[in-house]
Amino acid sequence: MKKQIRFIAAGASLLCAMGAMAEEQELKAVHAFPSSLIYSQSFLDFVDKVNEQGEGVIQIRVLGGPEVIGLPQQPDSVRNGVVDMAYTAASFYSGKIPERDALISSNTNAVYARESGGIDLFNEIHQQKMGVYYLGWFDSGVNYNLYTINEPKLNDEGDLDMSGVRLRSNPVYDAFFTDYLKVQPISLPTTDVYSALERNVVDATGWTQIGMSDLNWDKFLNYRIDPAFYSTDMGVIVNLDSWNELSDEAQEILQRVAIEHERYSAESFAEVAAEQQAALEENGMSPFELEGEAATRYLDAAKEASLNRMRARMEQHPDGLTNYDELVEKFNKPDTK
Template sequence: MLAGVLAAGILGMTQMTVANAAEVTLRMVGAWAHGFSPTGEIGKNFMDNVNRLGEGVVRIQYIGADDVLPPFDQPEALVNGVFDVWYGAPNYWAGVVPGGDITELSPHLVPDGGPGSKLYDFVVGLYEAKGVRHLGHAAGDLGVGVHYLSTNFPVKSLDDLRGKQLRVTPLTRHFVQAAGGESVTLPPSEIYLAMDRGTVEGFSWPVADAFTRYGWQEVTRYMIDQPMYRSGGSVAMNLDKWNALSPEAQDILLKAMAETQEWTRRWFAQNLEEQVRLMKEGGMEVLKLSDEEAERWNKLAIESLWAYYETILPADKITEVKALFDAAE
């Protein structure tokens, strides 16, 4: 009898070992560390979802963020297979996947439409051409958790931006240049000193993403309450690694991404409200534009970004994605 129990125990352990050996571990690197950036929590939420849904099949191991590799170098490293999964801002792909951040203009509740939609398939196609599998773009509700311009000079009109030195992201530089401003590229870590010294007179940032955790309210006077683009975070995989996964593992990753896209809408709304409150408490003033100026601002933001995309994407791709965007209206 004892021999039978031992045999059963050994068999059970062997089965567990086989199951554990079959579980695929994916290494993940992100643009921001967990715990500081609300957008960085998109990556953590996705990881947690995968590890819950994928037990015994697929799991994600978090390696690190900018302590591993500078954020702007991470997309290329993903393509080269240095790690398997990435999260960060969609516009970080601007130099690797032409049009990879086009969902920043999306009118869909889920910016890329979500797995199974024609828009999602369109975005996946853009990334696959460059060796990447797009998994999803998670953002707030329309108009929530988006990019804003904050300045040290009052703004009542687009004309007030003319000639001003403004820190931009790859996404917002087209708007600033179209408005007659001087675009300056700086990493977030240098914004505080640049504003304090007057090297720049304003900067763009998705306010919900930890604005006051950087202390910027101490060196910034105004936030222009005119939202631009979708912001949020995207998750992507090395294409070869994705193709090597079983259909079951791939399905788990897509289900995990869909859960993250749902969760992010509430998360960004919560953080935007908190950040605006803390900015005001820190002495900043929120400026509202007139209806006429708000319309001018929004029109220029949209048209300047489309004009850029038209220089990097074929005309048929522009026509296709505009039709997919219009389908949301």
Template sequence: MLSKKFKHKIVSGFISCMLVLTATAANAEKTLTAAVPVPVDTVWGNAFKRYAEIVSEKSEGELRIRVVGPESIPAQEQMQALRIGMIDILSTFPGAYRSEFPEANVQEISNVSVDDQRKNGAYAKLKEVFDNRFDAELLATYAEGLGFHIFLSNEIKDINDLKGLRIRTAVLQQPLLKALKTQPINIPIPEVFTALERNMVDGYSWSSLGLSDMGWDTMTKYRVDPKFYNIIFNVFLSNKAKEKFTNDELKLLREAAVEFEEKINVELLEAERKEYANQDSLGIKSIDLGSELPVLARKVYWDELTRNSKFASELKLLMDIQ
């Protein structure tokens, strides 16, 4: 029969062993924090979650990414959070850091593919800026092929009919809307539905995806085609965060970014196709203004950027096909 003292040693040893195993498991699994500028359960939040899934799969669960949205860190503060290492990864759009990088929107107005930007050196120039200004590595760029539309409450016959219309907009679309002689109106996103409901605006400019997330699809009658500009989301890794990882883990994060970029672009284009079909089913009609609209959109924004920036002029040579 075992003595009480011996039993105590066995129990103590078992507990110690379990603590060691638990600590080992905890050390084996690393959790990264990533931020997105939109609610995590929207189409764009869910898109980035695909990267988290790929990282988890490739690492066999040893690397996990916890995704938070603007309810945790406001969108305009997320780049600073990345810079100081408060978060490890950030997926965001250029407008979120335009105040610190005035030429940021070149990615959205470029008509050169991301692959070609990598080949001609434009992408390397952007990566250098991000590294120097934000202390972050650019891992991936996605949503290529998607764009923006003007959505309206009432029908127009041609591009001249946009003159005078009150259009809710963001900074990116303002040069175009001013060129079209509309009345660009800045309304916070949560207030757009009420503005449409009360006829405070005649329409809004928004991405080709996400209307149903906002509930605006039920208040929209017309979509102006073709789409213009590019929807761009960049994925950044904080340089400070790199200290947490081994070289193999960093390699995995980069390889996962390449795989993510390839897969998510295909998935988002399919989501866009379904979005258009859904808009058709809701009775949202297309008004095709022809190629004049996207050409004008690019021209007016490039003109604005290059007027004030030599760097924008350098990028235009690489990122704008005439």
């Protein structure tokens, strides 16, 4: 009788253990921008793919965007375990990861950087310095332009003359604006730019080649300055403890879907960028093209400002310039570096 009881108890324990192992795991997530913006829609598409392929294993529950946790607070909320995951720009936590400029100054996209080992190295740095897992570089390869209300001016050398321009900036391109364009930009979050343009607080801003019409900024901005520069640095970070607590199967699903979405978003956003820029021109936005050596100086200055910032901030860290050269190599195609 005692043997039967022990057998039943052991069987019950085994069933409980199997049930626990099979229990569906969940990650709570936030995203940087309002849900209506195309970048947020890309992240939500990734979430849908994970939830479909991970049914019974892993699910992502999206709590919302900046209305839930403010954009600047989201990275630390992941690091501290308030939420498990955030879709955000690496620029919003550059104080901890100055290597983010490897993405910004990149001349390529996540497909190349994943194959070169750049994103794996970037993930290692995130784990060491911030205690988060860098799951993927989404929506990559989308460039930035300067957009203005008034027709841009050139100096005698053909370079852009931004004197008197009230230029909105953000952490992505503030070094370029300050060092090369010699302006003191006004830092404003994305959600405040519409009213700033409307009230003439600013009359120029940087923005990517995607999503301007979603924000309705094209209601005020009339000129796009070419050539485009930099790359977006949107990605997904996961609290490292939360990541380590996931089953191997859950981790495999998340990483596989993330890598698939890196490629999908890079390719689809390249098409969307071309379509949206053409639509802006059809609706009255005028391209303003820097030419010849002036265009070369403009692009070289943008890259130099980004990499100089990266070097200066890395040198303040105990690890110094460890990984600097490797990151620059792995995030740039050698034929256009």
